Amino acid sequence: MKAVAAEIASAELDALIPPHGGVLRDLYLPTTEAAALKRHSASLPQWTLNQRQLCDLELLLNGGFSPLQGFLGRADYDRVVKEMRLADGTLWPMPITLDVDEAFAASLPEGAQISLNDVQGTPLAVLTVEDVYFPDRIAEARFVFGTTDRTHPGVAELLDRTGPVYLGGRLQGIQPPAHYDFAALRHSPRQLRDWFRQHGWDRIVAFQTRNPMHRAHRELTLRAAEQVGAKLLIQPSVGRTKPGDVDHYTRVRCYRALLENYPRDRATLSLLPLAMRMGGPREALWHAIIRKNYGASHFIVGRDHAGPGKGTDGKPFYDPYDAQRLLAAHEHELGIRIVPFPAMVYAANRDTYLPQTEVSSQDDIRDISGTELRRRLHSGEAIPEWFTFPEVVDILRERHPANARQGYTLFFTGLSGSGKSTLAQAVLARLLETGSRPVTVLDGDEVRRHLSKGLGFSREDRDANITRIGYVASEVVRHGGIAICAPIAPYAGARADARQLVQAHGRFVEIHVSTPLEVCEARDRKGLYAAARAGKIKGFTGIDDPYEVPSSPELRVDTSQLSVGEAAERVVEWLREQALA
Structure with a gap:
């Protein structure tokens, strides 16, 4: 009887499966209408999509995310996060959201339309904004991923690299994103x-x-x-x-x-073309x-x-x-x-x-x-x-040819005066003493004078500085070299972005130079900490601007407990253990 019941249950399930997938919601407009909307999009507010948003948009427009017809509004979002269902009860487990910064969201009038573009500025779709809301991203992490541990890549993306405001609304597709690889597949x-x-x-x-x-x-x-x-x-x-x-x-x-x-x-x-979480x-x-x-x-x-x-x-x-x-x-x-x-x-x-x-x-x-x-x-x-x-x-x-040495980045991060630049130079000397691999040093002060000249010290400018460092380091790594970076890099999100850039080509080794603040202040020859405490310098890391301590760096060293030579030896020994040096 059990076998017969199982066969009946299986047959019932088969009957629920629509032929070749059932209803598909393709959001692309007909050719003539798409051409008109493309012309109109030039007069709209412009939003450049990041890689995740671009993947999500492609699958929204071509029906891969059916039954969705756009990015989730608040009612759908809340129920998806907590219950894995859209507001109408349809099963849907993952929040598909368009995150933006507060300044962009504040600039939009009620019921605005915005042009969603790729990095070349090509308009791919128009979003009619029906909802603007601030999500609780900590709650989203707990419900969707079951954790707030940033070791989880989805959590790190959500908490450190996702904009604070979500836009919900319906999409009208103009054209698909361009792909120049494996077109037949x-x-x-x-x-x-x-x-x-x-x-x-x-x-x-x-x-x-x-x-x-x-x-x-x-x-x-x-x-x-x-x-x-x-x-x-x-x-x-x-x-x-x-x-x-x-x-x-x-x-x-x-x-x-x-x-x-x-x-x-x-x-x-x-x-x-899925952006996995x-x-x-x-x-x-x-x-x-x-x-x-x-x-x-x-x-x-x-x-x-x-x-x-x-x-x-x-x-x-x-x-x-x-x-x-x-x-x-x-x-x-x-x-x-x-x-x-x-x-x-x-x-x-x-x-x-x-x-x-x-x-x-x-x-x-x-x-x-x-x-x-x-x-x-x-x-x-x-x-x-x-x-x-x-x-x-x-x-x-x-x-991955045999005996080819993998490129890697040593990314030293810590407070001003923590000893990260001195330690980076000591590690550089040790690497050059024992090997012949090309090494590029991207010191925080040097980068500010050249690569990031003109950037200030707002959060956005600091993030841009770290992104530039990460990009240059990734190119060094791509060609099998070693990049040594020593910026303060106070924000976890920017460090994670640099990691992602480098790991596309090789290893990223985050080294937190964890020297305590009071030691850093005592070492301060330029008087920067004193000026910051006196209110003469605003937005100084560790005083009136936060330093987000790395949660799981590859290494953590404290130069108040170790000499520079001892700390450098610890770094080099770790590299040997990893077959990187």
Whole structure:
């Protein structure tokens, strides 16, 4: 009886799945109307979208975020944050918001229209503003991510780099964002649905990934597709993923190579311009809805789906199977079937991959972690064929050639007088004493005289200064060099932006020079602290302007407890341990 009941329940769920995704809300205007709106947009207030906003806009306009028709207003936002539902009760787990600064929001008249542009100034859409509101971002972090720990990349983005005001309203699409890479693999939901119809695919299981795929992933996806009698859609996120991830250009080349190892006409590849939040269970639910909009009938949910790793307490942010449980609880209203799947592991004694749930105590399980893979790529050590395909190894070795030294940035931050510039010079000397790698020093005072000449000391100007330092450092790192930066960098958000720029190409090592304020004041030869306390200097860090202490730097040193030489040795020793020096 139980088996019959399960079959009936499964049939009922299948009946709830609309063919190729159901209703799709495409927000682009017809060609003539779009051209007229584009001309009109030149007279409107202009907002330049950041990378996350650009990804969100693309998926709003092409229907990937159906049923949304714009950025969330207050009523929708509040209910999504607390209950994972829009104001009308529709299931929707992730707040899709347009954040702006207070000055821009204050400049808008009631019912304003604004032009939403890419970084080149190209108008992509017009937003009719229906709601302007101040969110409680701490509460948003707690509800959406389950934590306020800034080690979580979604929390750090929300609390440190998100504007304080949200604009809600309906969108009218003018044109899609321009993409010049992998054009043949970029499909809108409507295009992908049409492709499925043309090829006779009516049962499609989608697979989400943000990492290169290897043999374990192939085995998992093939088994999942066979289990439900479906064709396979590999749809990696190529918008913004987790800082430090392999760049999407390399990943897509790996996916194309891997696709050749699937049975003919059983799998296809399409790219998703999604800005991930790494939100674990909620993110998995969001991913499922998006895949339904793209025409999939089934969605694979594996172990620790969209998990960002561990917090400052050393514990994972989410239980490995929280996402599977949350999706199972909402499967009846999702409009897409969930295919939960355990991790696949290699049993050397059987020379095959097995679901983790089928492993016995006699099995000899082998694995290569991401860290171990990077070590082997760096050293030139062999990568076994049981782990991945030779074609994938070749692509990864091109991107990470053997014995090539990875570029990195040493980012010293601390109060004025903490000793960060002196320590940076000592570390520079030690690195040059023992090696021949090119090193570029971006000292705070020197940068102010040249790269950031003309900037003041408002929060906006200070952030711009750190962004410039981060950009130059990222270019040094991209070419395999070492950048040593020593600004005060008082704000966590600006430091996080610099980290993100650098980690696109190499390592970012944040070193908090944690010398106490009273020691810094005692060392002050220029009398700046005294002038600030007397009110002669305004906005001085540590006196009347805050220094936001780094929550989880790679290193923390106190030059009131260590000599400069001892502190430099600690930094260099850490670099040796990380195989960076």
